[in-house]
Amino acid sequence: MKNFCVKCFTQARQLLELPPVVELPHCPHCNKVRFREKWVGQSEADLQAILVSKARVRELASPRFSVELSPQENGTTQALVTVRGKMDGAEVAVQRLTLIKPLSGTCDSCMKLSSYYHESIVQLRFPKDLENDEVHGYRSLVKAELDRMREEDPLSGLIDSFVVPKGLDFFIGSKHAGKKLSLLLARKTHGKITRSFKLMGVNKSGKEKKRYTFCVRVK
Known part of the structure; x- marks a missing residue:
């Protein structure tokens, strides 16, 4: 390998570049991080994809990545990034440490x-x-269902709930979650749904903003 053994060659060449610190805006409420203008989860697959996108590989054919994550007590995460590939027919592995902050x-x-x-x-x-x-x-049922829905719809949060004469009112962030929840409650209680809406104004593009009410009435 250009008159060097694999170990010496990888030490002499910068085959893998990775920032020593990767800073990511973090939302403490939903535990998501922002990357490329989008808020994504912190699963191992999500963090690995972020780190791989930050890496720069040189001279290695068909690079393959693996990442080992080690959460720290101060809230940061240490990541050991390994890239494997071929150079001049030889298998080469390079590692770098970085800190997710x-x-x-x-x-x-x-x-x-x-x-x-x-x-x-x-x-x-x-x-x-x-x-x-x-x-x-x-209340427990509604909260559990909305927490489950938030994995796909971030606005599916329970804003507030009230005991009213002969029932309950639930204020919900997402209209889609409200519709799904009303269908679920109707199935469980054998109730009938009526839907109405109130015009709340218009957005910047001129589209009407509506607040929907789904009433599940049990006989």
């Missing part, structure tokens, strides 16, 4: 939810007032 920030969805933004209201109505254990049960 979170920066304080709030994603757009969590910022909206924290400001009481809600696109839908789900009303659950019964023939009589609910007992305390029933209220707790429905």
Whole structure:
């Protein structure tokens, strides 16, 4: 390999470049990080994709990456990035250490939810007032379902809930989540759904902004 052994050659050449520190804006509410103007999760696959995009490989054919992540007590994550490839027919492996450092920030969805933004209201109505254990049960069910939906729809957060005569009201960030939740509650209670909306204004592009109400009425 150009008159060098593999070890000496890889030490002499900069085959893998990686920033010593990778800073990523981090939302403490949903635990997502911002990369290339998008908020993404912090799964091992997500972080590996971010680190690979930061890496620069030279002279290696068909490079293959692997990443070992080691969370630190101070909130940072140490990453050992390994790239393997071929050079002059020989298998070569190069490693670099980098530190993933979170920066304080709030994603757009969590910022909206924290400001009481809600696109839908789900009303659950019964023939009589609910007992305390029933209220707790429905609130727990709604929260669990919305937490599950947030994996795909970041606005699927429960903004607030109220006990009202003969039922409950749930304020929800996303209209899509409100619709899905009303369908689920209707199935569980054998209730009937009625939908209405209120015009809340127009956005910058002139499109109407609506707040939807899904009423699940149980006989």
